[in-house]
Amino acid sequence: AQTVTQSQPEMSVQEAETVTLSCTYDTSESDYYLFWYKQPPSRQMILVIRQEAYKQQNATENRFSVNFQKAAKSFSLKISDSQLGDAAMYFCAYRGWGTGNQFYFGTGTSLTVIP
Amino acid sequence: KAGVTQTPRYLIKTRGQQVTLSCSPISGHRSVSWYQQTPGQGLQFLFEYFSETQRNKGNFPGRFSGRQFSNSRSEMNVSTLELGDSALYLCASSLGPTRETEAFFGQGTRLTVV
Numbered sequence: 139a140q141t142v143t144q145s146q147p148e149m150s151v152q153e154a155e156t157v158t159l160s161c162t163y164d165t166s167e168s169d170y171y172l173f174w175y176k177q178p179p180s181r182q183m184i185l186v187i188r189q190e191a192y193k194q195q196n197a198t199e200n201r202f203s204v205n206f207q208k209a210a211k212s213f214s215l216k217i218s219d220s221q222l223g224d225a226a227m228y229f230c231a232y233r234g235w236g237t238g239n240q241f242y243f244g245t246g247t248s249l250t251v252i253p
Numbered sequence: 254k255a256g257v258t259q260t261p262r263y264l265i266k267t268r269g270q271q272v273t274l275s276c277s278p279i280s281g282h283r284s285v286s287w288y289q290q291t292p293g294q295g296l297q298f299l300f301e302y303f304s305e306t307q308r309n310k311g312n313f314p315g316r317f318s319g320r321q322f323s324n325s326r327s328e329m330n331v332s333t334l335e336l337g338d339s340a341l342y343l344c345a346s347s348l349g350p351t352r353e354t355e356a357f358f359g360q361g362t363r364l365t366v367v
Contacts, residue, residue, distance in 0.1 A: 171352050181341060183358035229296065233352040240286065240309055241345075241356070243296035 140165045140232050144244035151220045152252050158205075159215045159247045161230030167191075170234035172206065172213045173241070178226040186228070189213065217249075225251045255279065257346050257359035265365045271332040274362045278325050278346030285327040286356070287319060290341040299342075302327055303350040331364075339366045 141164045151157035163172070174186040189197045189206050196204050201221075205214045217224055230244040258277040266272050278285050287299040298311035302321035319329040325346075331338055341363050345356040 175358075180360060181343075181363075182360045183343065183345075185355060185357075188355075235352070239284065239301050239347075239350045239352055240298040240311070241288070241296070242298075243288075245295045 140167075140234060140242045142230050142232050142242050142244040144230055144247050146247045147245070148248045148250070150250040150252055151217070153222060154219055156216060156218045157220055157249065159217075159228050159230075159249070161213045161215070161244055163211050163213065163230070163232050163242075165211070165232065165234060167234040170232060172204075173231040173233065174202070174204070174213075174215045175229045175231060175243075176224075176226045177229060177246070183229070187215065220251050222251050222253060225249055257344055257357050259342075259344050259359035259362050261362060262360065263363045263365075265367060266334050268334055268336060268366055270334050271330060272334060272364060273328050273330045274342055274344075274364070276327045276329075276344030276346070276359060278327070278344075279357055282346040282348055282357075283325050284347045284350045284354070285321055285325065286345045286347075287327070287329050288343045288345065289313075290343055290361070291339070296343070299329065301350065308350055334366045336366050338364065340364060 170191045173188045175183045187199045201218045227246045231241040260275045284303045286301040290296045301309040305321045316332045321327045341361045343361045344359045347354040347356045
């Protein structure tokens with residue numbers, strides 16, 4: 139089964155600074171999607187960014203970008219110009235062909251933004 | 254348009270009882286998936302429904318069941334509740350049952366078993 143590992147249970151960043159959240163995964167598939175979801179205290183999972191494994195270009199969404207290293211099976215999230223509203227749990231997730239339509243989630247990283 | 258609606262938001266049940274949770278997907282979405290979120294196990298896949306058919310099931314005991322109606326609304330049922338069933342249950346909806354389609358999550362139902 140696919141596994142997703144987030145080795146940083148907690149991270150903190152000063153407002154306006156940059157922070158990088160790490161994620162590694164294990165799979166034997168060659169085509170899959172990777173995601174970063176944000177879960178604020180409201181509990182609703184919100185899609186931050188997604189990356190298709192076949193696309194070599196790293197995805198970006200405004201202040202959010204990823205560093206996708208397929209060979210290393212690494213998928214980190216960089217948040218630039220951090221804002222107070224970025225404080226949340228961040229989950230890395232995998233979705234592939236052989237897994238049906240289900241997500242495999244990491245254990246999450248709790249991000250604190252310090253004013 | 255309205256997002257994914259899960260009801261109720263909070264629920265307290267006694268061990269041994271059964272419970273039914275409801276999920277109304279975004280209008281036009283026909284795929285609904287359920288996840289259990291606990292501090293110890295994280296987010297775990299329960300099952301997925303598309304056009305009233307269960308397409309995929311996670312590794313949960315038979316006490317956990319679900320169904321989907323013709324209007325795409327879905328319910329999940331847990332019978333003979335155990336303390337360990339206390340969790341946040343999240344529902345996700347998407348247009349179709351493929352990994353390319355974006356999944357939208359509801360705010361979840363917080364179930365506490367006492």
